[in-house]
Amino acid sequence: MAGTPILLQGNEAVAEGAVAAGARFFAGYPITPSTEIAERLAKRMPEVGGRFVQMEDEIASIAAVCGASLAGTKALTATSGPGFSLMQEMIGFATMAQIPCVIVDVMRGGPSTGLPTEPAQGDVMQARWGTHGEHSIIALAPSGVLECYTLTVEAFNLAEQYRTPVIILSDALVGHMREAVVLPEPGSLRIAERGLPDCEPDEYDTVMSDIDNILPRPPLGSPYRVHVTGLVYNRRSGVPETGDPEIASDLGSYLREKIYHHRDAIVRVENYQMHDADVAIFAYGSVARSARAVVKWARAKGVRLGMVRPITLWPFPTKSVERMADQVRTVIVPEMNIKQMSWEVQAAVGGKAKVVDYGRVDGKLITPDEIKELVKKEYYYQDWEAS
Amino acid sequence: MSALVDQEQLEQEPKQDFKLPHIKLHTTSEIVPWLRTQRTIWCPGCSNGTITRALIDAILGLGLDPEKVVIVAGIGCSGRIAQYLEYSTVHTAHGRALAVATGVKVADPSLHVIVAMGDGDSSAIGGNHLIHAARRNIDVTALVFNNSIYGMTGGQMSPTTHTGDKSTTSVYGNVEPAFDLCELAHAAGATYVARGTAWGYRQLVDVIAGGIAHKGFSMVEAMAVCPVYYGRFNLTPDPAEFLKVQKERAVPASKFEEGESRRHDEYPVGMIHHAERREFVEALGEVAAKAEAKAAAATAGPAPSKAAKGGGNG
Numbered sequence: 001m002a003g004t005p006i007l008l009q010g011n012e013a014v015a016e017g018a019v020a021a022g023a024r025f026f027a028g029y030p031i032t033p034s035t036e037i038a039e040r041l042a043k044r045m046p047e048v049g050g051r052f053v054q055m056e057d058e059i060a061s062i063a064a065v066c067g068a069s070l071a072g073t074k075a076l077t078a079t080s081g082p083g084f085s086l087m088q089e090m091i092g093f094a095t096m097a098q099i100p101c102v103i104v105d106v107m108r109g110g111p112s113t114g115l116p117t118e119p120a121q122g123d124v125m126q127a128r129w130g131t132h133g134e135h136s137i138i139a140l141a142p143s144g145v146l147e148c149y150t151l152t153v154e155a156f157n158l159a160e161q162y163r164t165p166v167i168i169l170s171d172a173l174v175g176h177m178r179e180a181v182v183l184p185e186p187g188s189l190r191i192a193e194r195g196l197p198d199c200e201p202d203e204y205d206t207v208m209s210d211i212d213n214i215l216p217r218p219p220l221g222s223p224y225r226v227h228v229t230g231l232v233y234n235r236r237s238g239v240p241e242t243g244d245p246e247i248a249s250d251l252g253s254y255l256r257e258k259i260y261h262h263r264d265a266i267v268r269v270e271n272y273q274m275h276d277a278d279v280a281i282f283a284y285g286s287v288a289r290s291a292r293a294v295v296k297w298a299r300a301k302g303v304r305l306g307m308v309r310p311i312t313l314w315p316f317p318t319k320s321v322e323r324m325a326d327q328v329r330t331v332i333v334p335e336m337n338i339k340q341m342s343w344e345v346q347a348a349v350g351g352k353a354k355v356v357d358y359g360r361v362d363g364k365l366i367t368p369d370e371i372k373e374l375v376k377k378e379y380y381y382q383d384w385e386a387s
Numbered sequence: 388m389s390a391l392v393d394q395e396q397l398e399q400e401p402k403q404d405f406k407l408p409h410i411k412l413h414t415t416s417e418i419v420p421w422l423r424t425q426r427t428i429w430c431p432g433c434s435n436g437t438i439t440r441a442l443i444d445a446i447l448g449l450g451l452d453p454e455k456v457v458i459v460a461g462i463g464c465s466g467r468i469a470q471y472l473e474y475s476t477v478h479t480a481h482g483r484a485l486a487v488a489t490g491v492k493v494a495d496p497s498l499h500v501i502v503a504m505g506d507g508d509s510s511a512i513g514g515n516h517l518i519h520a521a522r523r524n525i526d527v528t529a530l531v532f533n534n535s536i537y538g539m540t541g542g543q544m545s546p547t548t549h550t551g552d553k554s555t556t557s558v559y560g561n562v563e564p565a566f567d568l569c570e571l572a573h574a575a576g577a578t579y580v581a582r583g584t585a586w587g588y589r590q591l592v593d594v595i596a597g598g599i600a601h602k603g604f605s606m607v608e609a610m611a612v613c614p615v616y617y618g619r620f621n622l623t624p625d626p627a628e629f630l631k632v633q634k635e636r637a638v639p640a641s642k643f644e645e646g647e648s649r650r651h652d653e654y655p656v657g658m659i660h661h662a663e664r665r666e667f668v669e670a671l672g673e674v675a676a677k678a679e680a681k682a683a684a685a686t687a688g689p690a691p692s693k694a695a696k697g698g699g700n701g
Contacts, residue, residue, distance in 0.1 A: 046678035051493050051671050056519040060486035067490025093480050220457045220475040221498045229478040
């Protein structure tokens with residue numbers, strides 16, 4: 001019933017979001033803590049006329065997702081740590097061949113088998129740079145169950161719009177958490193449809209290279225008899241061309257600019273209590289939940305603390321961080337890894353504010369109390385007991 | 388011998404006697420329109436061009452709608468076929484062609500999916516995908532170009548390089564045994580297994596056509612001639628001599644005993660195995676039809692005002 005809150009798990013919400021976004025193909029391999037996504041979709045995909053395939057490994061899973069998407073079906077896979085490592089090869093193929101698809105990485109402690117049932121944020125750089133070679137990527141970080149749903153829909157929209165793989169960086173905490181949520185009415189969501197390209201088949205390769213008008217991929221088996229390749233190709237003809245530095249350079253910058261040129265339209269950031277903040281916490285995913293609690297606590301004591309929460313991790317929200325750096329004296333970056341995003345924050349802050357990093361890699365969530373201690377140091381003059 | 392556990396339960400009576408198609412060969416002027424280029428990167432004396440022509444001959448001979456033909460290729464000498472053919476083509480990553488093809492076929496069962504791979508591509512880096520595609524019995528045709536070596540990288544040993552053979556990475560002679568790809572695919576559950584040679588062009592066209600016509604996972608091993616690497620290190624650098632060796636070693640499958648895969652250097656050619664078993668994509672479709680009906684009944688059942696809708700909100 002619309003408007004009725006339901007109790008949903010983060011991973012289940014991802015699965016339902018995918019169904020709502022029109023995804024009709026899932027391929028995956030069991031791995032904690034992402035398995036519930038596969039389990040839910042094993043039931044749901046056939047119900048909505050979609051297909052679920054359990055593949056022989058994660059490499060095969062992302063490969064099958066690429067194939068299904070090339071055949072015209074919105075497709076996704078879900079995995080965690082070791083599986084995400086295995087997928088890097090075909091994520092590169094999807095960026096090179098410009099295949100829209102969604103990869104959900106429910107982050108757990110690593111490296112290697114690591115801490116299979118505990119949350120971490122150690123894959124944020126792998127999401128950006130995990131596959132070899134110069135490329136661009138979009139990555140989104142949900143921090144609650146409702147966002148697992150809405151950002152999965154958003155991920156499919158971005159994947160279709162920019163003809164690119166999109167990564168959802170969830171984590172064991174967000175994925176396994178249950179919250180009461182009111183899901184949006186099915187009709188109220190914007191759903192980007194695949195459609196056929198608005199050009200003649202023989203013009204496709206030339207026209208698809210327009211950066212302001214990225215065309216949908218025509219499905220295999222259509223009159224658009226395209227060649228899809230992981231080799232460097234001439235982006236105006238689609239023909240592989242590996243001996244011409246100009247063509248390689250042109251494609252390389254196109255694949256980067258395809259995302260960065262549209263950065264303002266892609267990037268989403270939540271500014272929480274930032275209107276008059278003099279210190280900010282930069283936090284994403286499950287850690288942002290602790291950070292929000294700390295901002296509430298500080299505000300109740302009259303302290304002007306705010307939070308900048310990147311919902312889009314990649315492309316990095318450079319402009320938001322620059323604005324933040326102009327406004328606050330200190331940026332606190334708590335994350336469940338060691339300095340992965342804080343380096344990125346530091347680069348964008350450019351020395352205009354102090355950057356305090358705080359990391360944990362023990363599989364434990366960063367608690368509000370830990371962040372409070374960091375905040376107190378920045379307001380050393382504050383009498384916390386009195387206020 | 389099959390490695391499948393539930394085979395008896397799954398195997399079906401052949402609907403009719405499956406016979407290899409006998410394809411009327413096409414002239415060069417009929418073949419050429421299906422090539423995107425006249426130039427390839429293949430070495431002089433390489434038989435990949437012959438195998439490519441055989442594939443086009445088979446597709447034309449079966450009268451397939453060219454728009455519905457999808458070629459999915461791996462990486463290596465054989466993988467280049469994708470960019471040369473005038474169909475919908477996907478040049479994937481090394482070893483991954485069958486996994487990509489699985490997604491293509493499941494998403495759109497109306498497509499004729501033909502997967503071109505090399506020996507290393509299909510049985511080393513892609514070995515896992517080969518056995519599982521065979522086990523599922525997905526209706527795609529795997530065409531393996533077997534030159535018994537990694538040619539694109541300059542002549543390293545592969546899982547089909549014979550014991551004792553020289554290569555740039557088996558300098559003192561290969562200490563590993565080689566896979567018989569047809570036996571491997573058969574054991575893993577392929578329901579159509581055949582072998583052809585570059586020497587026996589007519590037979591090669593027919594066994595490829597048989598694979599495409601068969602419903603289920605078909606594996607066609609095309610024995611290739613690689614005079615520049617395999618031949619130069621082991622047999623002969625002369626392409627014509629190499630073809631003569633193929634002629635001597637290729638023996639009709641009917642001359643082999645049941646369960647006999649090789650006899651010294653001789654190997655069976657023609658259709659080696661054929662069975663009918665429930666096809667994967669069809670089986671998934673049956674599951675989906677049941678699940679859809681059940682979901683629709685559940686939504687429509689107790690609340691009469693509520694119509695069944697796709698993409699429900701759980």
